[in-house]
Amino acid sequence: MMKKILIADASKVSRILLEKILADTFDIISFSSIAETIDYLKKNSADILISGFELSDGNAFKLAELIKINDILIPILLITSDPKTISKYDVYSYGILDILTRDHIDENIIDEINHIIELYSNIDLSNSFIAAIDDSKTQLYFIENVLKQTKSKYFLFENPREFIQTLPHNKPDICILDVYMDEMDGIEVTKAIRKFPELKNTRILIQTSARENSLLRTLMIIGADDYIIKPYSTEELLLKIINNYKVKKLNDELDQINKELFEKATTDPLTGLYNRRFIIQQLNILIENYKRYLTPFSVIILDIDHFKKINDTYGHDIGDNILISLAKILKDTLRKTDIIGRFGGEEFLCLIPNTPAENLSLIISKLLNNVRNFEYKHNDTVIKFTISIGCCLFTKKYKSDNEIIKCADDMLYKAKNSGRDQAFLHIEGTELNIV
Structure with missing residues (x-):
């Protein structure tokens, strides 16, 4: 099917x-007036509009x-005998993509038009x-005219500092910005x-007037x-935008x-918590941090009674x-910085970094009470359950992840053997029972 070109020229x-x-290449429809052109475009579509500057009832700017x-979306090219008499600022501000010189038009224009139509279609x-950032209004108008045809969401900024203030609330896919701007x-x-x-991942596309290798x-x-x-050209910018x-x-x-x-490799599929393998990796990171910086942490093991x-x-x-x-x-119950994982079956392992020993009993007591107060409702049945907890504060005496886990596990079994629904906390040789 031949592409349709609309020509408007007095x-x-x-x-x-x-x-x-x-x-021979396109389906051509032509008018001499603005009124005829607008009336046609309200009822029909065309792939591109080529307009002379003078029309019988106005000029190309009024048509644009x-x-x-x-609210008609169509790429517009302006054809004129003397482009020097027309301000590019005005051309771009009215939404016209480019200026063609009438004397230079030959068969090569077919490829140019085809390229524009193909890009937009x-x-x-x-x-x-x-987002486009440029302290030249003329350049911003040019960029806007290209972006309008793409139906993209866009913002234009003359002042780069105003643009920066919108970040990161606004997250542009592409930022088009000029190298040399007065403000920034x-x-x-x-x-x-x-x-x-x-x-x-935001792509930054730089506009520059010369291929300055060191600057680029x-x-x-x-x-x-x-x-x-x-x-x-319009085509160059469009291609850059599309590719980026x-x-x-x-x-x-x-x-x-x-x-x-990552989630599949590190997450327990049932609970959404970290899996055993990942939480052991995190435990070893905490151990290395302790050896290097003496950063305190504790290990909690708990299970359902x-x-x-x-x-x-x-x-x-x-x-x-x-x-x-x-x-x-x-x-x-625990903090976002705490690391929680399913250790196996009904057993859970929690890593509590940067918590003073005196605060651990409060954390453990809160955990016990929050579980006691929870009710799971199934049909007309209310199911309540309790947990037992073992906790150890890491110190220099522990040489590996196995040793600190064994300490917490021993405290857990002590809680189990003491009647369940309680905790034992081991801190530097002292055992504290929390009920």
Whole structure:
């Protein structure tokens, strides 16, 4: 199916000459007035609009303004005999993509038009968020005109400091910024963006007027991803945006895959807590930190009293729900910095870093009481359960993870043998019973 080109020009001769070049390749519709062009676009679509500056009832700027008011999305090219008489600032501010010189138009324009149509028809940036930072209004208007056609969400900033203030609340997929700006240069802005871990995948596209190798190398080292040499065309910018957006999405997907793989490798599938292998790894990290910095930590082992009886009475599904409920109690009771894992069966292991010995009894007492106060409701039955706890404060006498775990395990069995629903805490040779 042939692509449709709309030509708007007051000069019949100009329309005929342009049609002669394009007619074999495109479906051509032409008008001499703004009114006819707008009326057509309200009812029909076209792939691109080529407009002369003069129309029978106004000029190209008025046409572009009405296209914007009527919320019509179509790439616009301006054709003129003397581009020097028209301000690029005005051209871009009205949403026109580029200026074509009438005397230079030949068969090569077919490739240019095809390229623009192909770019706009094959991209989907509707879910993207792009920020452009440039202290030149003319350049911002040019970028905006390109972004409008992509249906992307975008923000424009003349002042880079105002842009920085929006971070990291706003998380752009791509930042297009100029190297030289009065308020803050591109190097400073790039450094500011890279300070936010949430923006590590945000692509930074640098605009520069020359291929200054040392400057570009510095920008890449500090976190820029790509550059574009000014002045550049609509197609160049679109291609840069498309390619960088693809890379951004691929990096996001890779992060998500890695996160899921990490969770599968480290998480107990039933409770959502860490699994035995991972929590032992974390324990060894805490041991190494203690050896190097004397950072205190404690190890807690706990399990559910008479758990086999719960399974035998209510079934394994209810038993699993009790384990899930206990996992939630542990997460709600302990701090976010504490490391909680399922050690095996109904047994849980908790690592409590940076907690003074005198505070451990309060933590353990709170755990015991929170479990005692919990009720699991199944149909008309209320199920209550208790836990037993063993805890040891790590000191220099422990040489390995096995030794500190054995200490906590010994304290757990002491709690079990003393009647359950209680805890034993071992601190530097002293045992404290908590009920």
